[in-house]
Amino acid sequence: MLEADNHYNFAYLDEQTKRMIRRAILKAISIPGYQVPFASREMPMPYGWGTGGVQVTAACLVPKDIVKVIDQGADDTTNAVSIRQFFEKTAEVKTTEKTQEASLIQTRHRIPETSLSEGQILVYQVPIPEPLRFIEPRESETRKMHALKEYGLMHVKLYEDIAHHGHIATSYAYPVEVEGRYVMDPSPIPKFDNPKLSNCPALQLFGAGREQRIYALPPYCKVVSLDFEDHPFSQLRADQKCVLCGADESYLDEIIIDNAGSRAFICSDTDFCSSRQANGFAGAGLGEAVL
Amino acid sequence: MNCLFEVAGMSKQYGKQLGCENISFSLYPGEVLGIVGESGSGKSTVLNCLSGQLEPDEGEVYFDSPTKGKVDIWTLTEAEQRHLARTEWAFVHQNPRDGLRMGVSAGGNIGERLMNVGHRHYGKIRQTAIDWMGRVELSEDRLDDRPSVFSGGMQQRLQIARSLVTEPRLIFMDEPTGGLDVSVQARLLDLLRQLVQELGLSVILVTHDLAVVRMLADRMVVMQNGHIVESGLSDQVLDDPQHPYTQLLVSSILQV
Numbered sequence: 001m002l003e004a005d006n007h008y009n010f011a012y013l014d015e016q017t018k019r020m021i022r023r024a025i026l027k028a029i030s031i032p033g034y035q036v037p038f039a040s041r042e043m044p045m046p047y048g049w050g051t052g053g054v055q056v057t058a059a060c061l062v063p064k065d066i067v068k069v070i071d072q073g074a075d076d077t078t079n080a081v082s083i084r085q086f087f088e089k090t091a092e093v094k095t096t097e098k099t100q101e102a103s104l105i106q107t108r109h110r111i112p113e114t115s116l117s118e119g120q121i122l123v124y125q126v127p128i129p130e131p132l133r134f135i136e137p138r139e140s141e142t143r144k145m146h147a148l149k150e151y152g153l154m155h156v157k158l159y160e161d162i163a164h165h166g167h168i169a170t171s172y173a174y175p176v177e178v179e180g181r182y183v184m185d186p187s188p189i190p191k192f193d194n195p196k197l198s199n200c201p202a203l204q205l206f207g208a209g210r211e212q213r214i215y216a217l218p219p220y221c222k223v224v225s226l227d228f229e230d231h232p233f234s235q236l237r238a239d240q241k242c243v244l245c246g247a248d249e250s251y252l253d254e255i256i257i258d259n260a261g262s263r264a265f266i267c268s269d270t271d272f273c274s275s276r277q278a279n280g281f282a283g284a285g286l287g288e289a290v291l
Numbered sequence: 292m293n294c295l296f297e298v299a300g301m302s303k304q305y306g307k308q309l310g311c312e313n314i315s316f317s318l319y320p321g322e323v324l325g326i327v328g329e330s331g332s333g334k335s336t337v338l339n340c341l342s343g344q345l346e347p348d349e350g351e352v353y354f355d356s357p358t359k360g361k362v363d364i365w366t367l368t369e370a371e372q373r374h375l376a377r378t379e380w381a382f383v384h385q386n387p388r389d390g391l392r393m394g395v396s397a398g399g400n401i402g403e404r405l406m407n408v409g410h411r412h413y414g415k416i417r418q419t420a421i422d423w424m425g426r427v428e429l430s431e432d433r434l435d436d437r438p439s440v441f442s443g444g445m446q447q448r449l450q451i452a453r454s455l456v457t458e459p460r461l462i463f464m465d466e467p468t469g470g471l472d473v474s475v476q477a478r479l480l481d482l483l484r485q486l487v488q489e490l491g492l493s494v495i496l497v498t499h500d501l502a503v504v505r506m507l508a509d510r511m512v513v514m515q516n517g518h519i520v521e522s523g524l525s526d527q528v529l530d531d532p533q534h535p536y537t538q539l540l541v542s543s544i545l546q547v
Binding site: 135148155162228 | 369395409
């Protein structure tokens with residue numbers, strides 16, 4: 001455990017800033033999928049490292065919270081470790097790697113494999129909150145399109161995918177429609193995770209620091225992935241088993257394991273994988289390689 | 292027969308500068324109306340006020356909407372205006388870059404309006420796009436190419452296909468042949484004349500090119516300094532101009 005630094009306010013941000021962010025969060029929860037502007041602060045980390053997620057987490061934290069941070073599903077990567085240490089230091093909260101134990105999970109690009117439960121909060125780090133951005137660059141126009149529910153353009157993007165690749169090739173940041181109203185970018189989670197967004201017992205909050213937007217999915221909210229009648233939405237998963245735990249239903253990362261370029265597939269969710277291994281599940285193994 | 296479009300006493304000022312003043316005319320279904328005049332005569336101001344892009348200071352712009360009957364378009368909400376613009380109207384810009392999405396394939400460009408009004412069947416959207424490529428004389432195997440690799444004439448034809456795919460009743464055209472060389476112009480005009488007749492479209496056509504008016508327009512109005520100075524059947528106005536400015540305009544055409 002790191003030593004507490006008493007020069008910081010609880011969870012780094014000052015109380016007025018946290019109130020401002022909480023107001024934005026409350027508004028976002030009351031209008032599911034709507035992007036609420038907020039006065040994003042400079043954080044002691046670069047944009048793109050989760051400044052939006054960190055601010056949302058800081059505004060939600062209470063001293064009894066137990067925090068878990070994942071980056072692409074893993075608890076042990078740089079981004080996850082540094083954000084976890086940040087809250088250990090500035091909020092003195094307990095941290096964990098166990099999905100079930102955590103009361104607040106900040107994530108970059110994954111939803112944990114283990115089902116979430118009521119009372120948990122999942123905070124996403126969002127690089128670009130506007131799903132229409134790459135087809136319509138004007139913010140004034142995209143706002144109007146959201147206001148008037150003009151979402152034909154989103155399908156133009158999917159049309160282009162099919163025209164060029166024969167199927168909907170968008171594999172992450174796959175656009176969804178929330179409660180039949182707003183179209184939302186679920187942040188760059190793989191489309192494998194999209195079905196988990198819907199009817200989720202946990203509260204899901206999305207924070208984009210550089211773009212200064214917060215949006216939310218309240219618990220048990222209906223989320224539908226966009227598609228065509230003749231090209232329905234489908235999940236995407238490597239057709240392999242995890243070499244460490246043998247799981248054949250989890251989302252896998254393909255990794256290079258030696259200088260000869262040999263490849264192996266392992267679960268991207270490290271907590272899921274290690275708890276399966278602890279329960280006696282095993283995969284084909286890595287051979288000579290050491291991770 | 293009911294008027295499709297009616298303008299009554301429309302004026303627009305840009306500060307002290309006059310855009311247009313006391314513009315009145317009506318347009319019937321299936322009719323092509325040409326608006327001619329030199330640069331700065333207020334043609335584009337009129338067109339923008341009619342097509343919901345610029346709010347006039349005075350006067351009314353009525354459209355015979357299929358759901359609401361005769362309505363002043365400037366009393367509609369923005370949502371209703373944009374719905375009209377997507378379904379009942381189309382706008383063909385002088386520069387195809389203004390009307391096309393340059394980063395989206397030709398098929399996606401044609402399909403956009405369909406998807407905007409709720410079509411969600413890829414196969415059907417694509418088939419409609421292929422049909423329209425044929426109708427504007429574009430080859431089907433260019434369907435997945437981006438308009439940025441098309442020639443100017445092809446871009447303009449693609450823009451027309453993209454606007455007509457939802458079968459609008461009224462089309463606004465702003466110098467549709469501007470910037471094209473004469474042989475391409477001639478083919479485009481031919482195509483437009485054919486489509487207008489086939490589909491029974493009404494067109495408000497803004498141009499400075501009297502030959503385009505002669506070929507496409509049933510009636511025309513001549514504008515000078517923000518006012519309509521003469522109006523009538525195209526052949527009548529062009530063959531027997533009454534107003535001194537129209538006479539000047541007609542006599543300025545170069546003979547080859």
